[in-house]
Amino acid sequence: MAESTSSLKYMPGFGNDFETESLPGALPQGQNSPQKCNYGLYAEQLSGSPFTAPRGTNERSWLYRIRPSVRHTRRFSNASYPHWKTAPCLDDHSLPLGQLRWNPLPAPEETQNFLEGLRTMTTAGDVLTQVGMAAHAYTFDADMVDDYFFNADGELLVVPQLGAIRVFTEMGIMDVEPLEICLIPRGMMFKVSRIGEGDVWRGYVCENYGAKFTLPDRGPIGANCLANPRDFKTPVAAYEDKETPCRVHVKWCGKFYVTEIGHSPLDVVAWHGNYTPFKYDLRTYSPVGAILFDHPDPSIFTVLTAPTEEAGTANIDFVIFPPRWMVAEHTFRPPWYHRNIMSEFMGLIHGQYDAKEEGFVPGGMSLHNMMLPHGPDATGFEKASNTELKPVKLDHTMAFMFETRFPQQLTRFAAELETLQDNYLECWDGLERKFDGTPGIK
Ligand SMILES: [Fe+2]
Known part of the structure; x- marks a missing residue:
């Protein structure tokens, strides 16, 4: 030692x-x-x-x-x-x-x-x-x-x-x-x-x-x-x-x-x-982000990229989600819901990741594979949709992503790992229909 x-x-x-x-x-x-x-x-x-x-x-x-x-x-x-x-x-x-x-x-x-x-x-x-x-x-x-x-x-x-x-x-x-x-x-x-x-x-x-x-x-x-x-x-x-x-x-x-x-x-x-x-x-990474409204794609937090012969299409992007100030106005600040041709393997080094209120713990992992939808859990959505949008320091956090242009094949070890959360999908269950098509409703 x-x-x-x-x-x-x-x-x-x-x-x-x-x-x-x-x-x-x-x-x-x-x-x-x-x-x-x-x-x-x-x-x-x-x-x-x-x-x-x-x-x-x-x-x-x-x-x-x-x-x-x-x-x-x-x-x-x-x-x-x-x-x-x-x-x-x-x-x-x-x-x-x-x-x-x-x-x-x-x-x-x-x-x-x-x-x-x-x-x-x-x-x-x-x-x-x-x-x-x-x-x-x-x-x-x-x-x-x-x-x-x-x-x-x-x-x-x-x-x-x-x-x-x-x-x-x-x-x-x-x-x-x-x-x-x-x-x-x-x-x-x-x-x-x-x-x-x-x-x-x-x-x-x-x-x-x-x-x-x-x-x-x-x-x-x-x-x-x-x-x-x-x-x-x-x-x-x-x-x-x-x-x-x-x-x-x-x-x-x-x-x-x-x-x-x-x-x-x-x-x-x-x-x-x-x-x-x-x-x-990773603490020396100088993040660049939204200073008025909306926010850029997570690629803005790329630390290292392993390119392929196709421009802009990485074999791997190593991306982090570091501490940063959130200041965007009239904006849903966490990562938005999305689907992606790239496949995303995430880990959490410490703290809490801003798209998930609970369940993603330091040392844990998640996999959002090619074209599978993902985004904030229901609790996170409600909080981010209703919170007062004053400047907030997202602190004491460091998540990362190995993102690749290729679909990620799960190993048998990962598929059968005892720490696999069988209730992960339930984190989105609370995202109920809010739609009301009555003209004039906001
Ligand atoms: Fe994603």
């Missing part, structure tokens, strides 16, 4: 070309691949985009490490993580179509680490063509010590909800607490441990099979607000010099494998490049 969260160093910026070394002179200057690297290090390139990707989307880093990665994967054995599903995954379950909501995952019955504690709720798209995503929830109560993991199938956006975590990646260490997120690039080795005291560590993960998350264009908003690049933090180089038995676990096209090695694979002493992990504090 890690102790401190304050001593780590980070470099600010989104998509920058960074350089960092944990020993002086470990990073070659003026070239990437010298005949001999200092300290007896090996040089290795890690490419997150095809070599020939346009400059704006070309991502690679150069790692200077104790051993090259070919020494970190020996012969693989098959492994099984039956609760981590990968699209296409048409799980066999009997739950009919519907709007769904869950209370938080129950605490683990047996001690488990982050990797063992991941539970897939939905999958979308197809990992074999590198489109789509999976929404996972996790609980764990043990550190990954000699176990390491990399996911060849996509990057992982981790959203802690309960308990801070330490993510030790090949390119450095990130301490991430609730209200922060972190991103672990596709293919990057890492392990996760707990920070602080507690019984269980809980959160959400979005696995992105498609193009990398990037910052959304701001359009007429201009050069500032929403998620600002300087608030993204990339760790400085850090390494483990450990010569003891270790296991590297891999997910590759939905299947799991494990390989045994005699040392830590987190042995990168220095690196430079723009293919990096990062963390981001």
